[in-house]
Amino acid sequence: xxxxxxxxxxxxxxxxxxxxxxxxxxxxxxxxxxxxxxxxxxxxxxxxxxxxxxxxxxxxxxxxxxxxxxxxxxxxxxxxxxxxxxxxxxxxxxxxxxxxxxxxxxxxxxxxxxxxxxxxxxxxxxxxxxxxxxxxxxxxxxxxxxxxxxxxxxxxxxxxxxx
Amino acid sequence: xxxxxxxxxxxxxxxxxxxxxxxxxxxxxxxxxxxxxxxxxxxxxxxxxxxxxxxxxxxxxxxxxxxxxxxxxxxxxxxxxxxxxxxxxxxxxxxxxxxxxxxxxxxxxxxxxxxxxxxxxxxxxxxxxxxxxxxxxxxxxxxxxxxxxxxxxxxxxxxxxxxxxxxxxxxxxxxxxxxxxxxxxxxxxxxxxxxxxxxxxxxxxxxxxxxxxxxxxxxxxxxxxxxxxxxxxxxxxxxxxxxxxxxxxxxxxxxxxxxxxxxxxxxxxxxxxxxxxxxxxxxxxxxxxxxxxxxxxxxxxxxxxxxxxxxxxxxxxxxxxxxxxxxxxxxxxxxxxxxxxxxxxx
Numbered sequence: 001x002x003x004x005x006x007x008x009x010x011x012x013x014x015x016x017x018x019x020x021x022x023x024x025x026x027x028x029x030x031x032x033x034x035x036x037x038x039x040x041x042x043x044x045x046x047x048x049x050x051x052x053x054x055x056x057x058x059x060x061x062x063x064x065x066x067x068x069x070x071x072x073x074x075x076x077x078x079x080x081x082x083x084x085x086x087x088x089x090x091x092x093x094x095x096x097x098x099x100x101x102x103x104x105x106x107x108x109x110x111x112x113x114x115x116x117x118x119x120x121x122x123x124x125x126x127x128x129x130x131x132x133x134x135x136x137x138x139x140x141x142x143x144x145x146x147x148x149x150x151x152x153x154x155x156x157x158x159x160x161x162x163x
Numbered sequence: 164x165x166x167x168x169x170x171x172x173x174x175x176x177x178x179x180x181x182x183x184x185x186x187x188x189x190x191x192x193x194x195x196x197x198x199x200x201x202x203x204x205x206x207x208x209x210x211x212x213x214x215x216x217x218x219x220x221x222x223x224x225x226x227x228x229x230x231x232x233x234x235x236x237x238x239x240x241x242x243x244x245x246x247x248x249x250x251x252x253x254x255x256x257x258x259x260x261x262x263x264x265x266x267x268x269x270x271x272x273x274x275x276x277x278x279x280x281x282x283x284x285x286x287x288x289x290x291x292x293x294x295x296x297x298x299x300x301x302x303x304x305x306x307x308x309x310x311x312x313x314x315x316x317x318x319x320x321x322x323x324x325x326x327x328x329x330x331x332x333x334x335x336x337x338x339x340x341x342x343x344x345x346x347x348x349x350x351x352x353x354x355x356x357x358x359x360x361x362x363x364x365x366x367x368x369x370x371x372x373x374x375x376x377x378x379x380x381x382x383x384x385x386x387x388x389x390x391x392x393x394x395x396x397x398x399x400x401x402x403x404x405x406x407x408x409x410x411x412x413x414x415x416x417x418x419x420x421x422x423x424x425x426x427x428x429x430x431x432x433x434x435x436x437x438x439x440x441x442x443x444x445x446x447x448x449x450x451x452x453x454x455x456x457x458x459x460x461x462x463x464x465x466x467x468x469x470x471x472x473x474x475x476x477x478x479x480x481x482x483x484x485x486x487x488x489x490x491x492x493x494x495x496x497x498x499x500x501x502x503x504x505x506x507x508x509x
Contacts, residue, residue: 027235029235029238029291030237030238033238033284033288036284040281052268052269052270053270053273056270056273056274056277057277059277059278059280059281060273060276060277060280063277063280063281063284064277064280064281064283064313065280065310067284068280068283068284068287068306068310071284071287071291071306072287072303072306072307074291075287075290075291075299075302075303076303125269125270125330
């Protein structure tokens, strides 16, 4: 086993363990922290795939922003005030749906003809920027518009007085 | 030499350098603040109290590592390391000179921004895990403050990245051989330093750890070695921010006469002294003033800074016009802050 393979399996294990921690933990804050572990391990896999920029974005957005926001909200809610819900009556439906999704994922994984890169090389950062802001500038702008709308919505909800 | 020996040696050397620097900085801060406040500072341990930090460190290592009965064991014990590791990771790509760097990353600046954000998680873990209301309040304040001030900080660095057309710290420094970015973007430098003070929990933005309000904030329940690691990371973070500022704004090692790494250290320590001077001089802000300041003053100015640099890049303006506009904006900003300091208490 090469070093890269070892790293890949270690990171994969961390990802899966983190994911299991999220759903199995009885404490929501622990779930959020396990989510962070999982996301950071995914960033590590991106590094192995020569996608450094994507890895850094993953750390910045998911680690630095989304998990912090989750924790921020969870800290302000007192654990123990609401009953712990780890289960609900829709279990059979959920089982069917997730098995179906897994089947689709596995089938498509085996049916796709994967192009194997001959010499793995990272994409130059400037090429990425050029592609994003020249070829794909319209989707980019639309995405930022969507975010702006969401931001304005949040402000309006926050401003609404109770009476 | 195999690569793993090489990387272990580099990381180990950096760790030892940082610990020694922190010991020196603690002594320096106590002496410097003492002189500003017409005190002597530590005098008893060694000549001029030089061994005081060492004695304190030994004391911390020998103290009992306490954990409150109701604390969340896992979060409480992990928190100091979750704070320290991201801050230490910043130093992986901080170049002391062209060759003296653990690993020069092509996206170094972006790497620093991405990694440094993670240490907030550790502070939140500490605050939540301690099961103490002051710790929790401190952690909430800290998270809010660090998220808010990260924006102007990152946007100020974006101005530099735009001007340099690079995120590689070595390239950014080498472009400043004739004119440090400080003279190109005085507004960007001002924004960076102010936001950095807030990111460091330094006075006048030390609200998350305010002794008189939340008695030490997230670190209140810690003792012994774990508290020591928090303290260490606070000072390592101070070095990291000053080093980054000296690289991207003051031109790092690119000055004549002295050896390169020496210039870098001189600039870094000068900035650290300025930060200590601010701490010994200014009173603490209120939490609402803090948020107002970030969102209503710093953030718009950061956008103005980006706009100026963008115009310069687009229309190829001569350098001095940009310097002049940026300086004027910095003065306007200072005047605004000076004339509208408080706002109404809510």
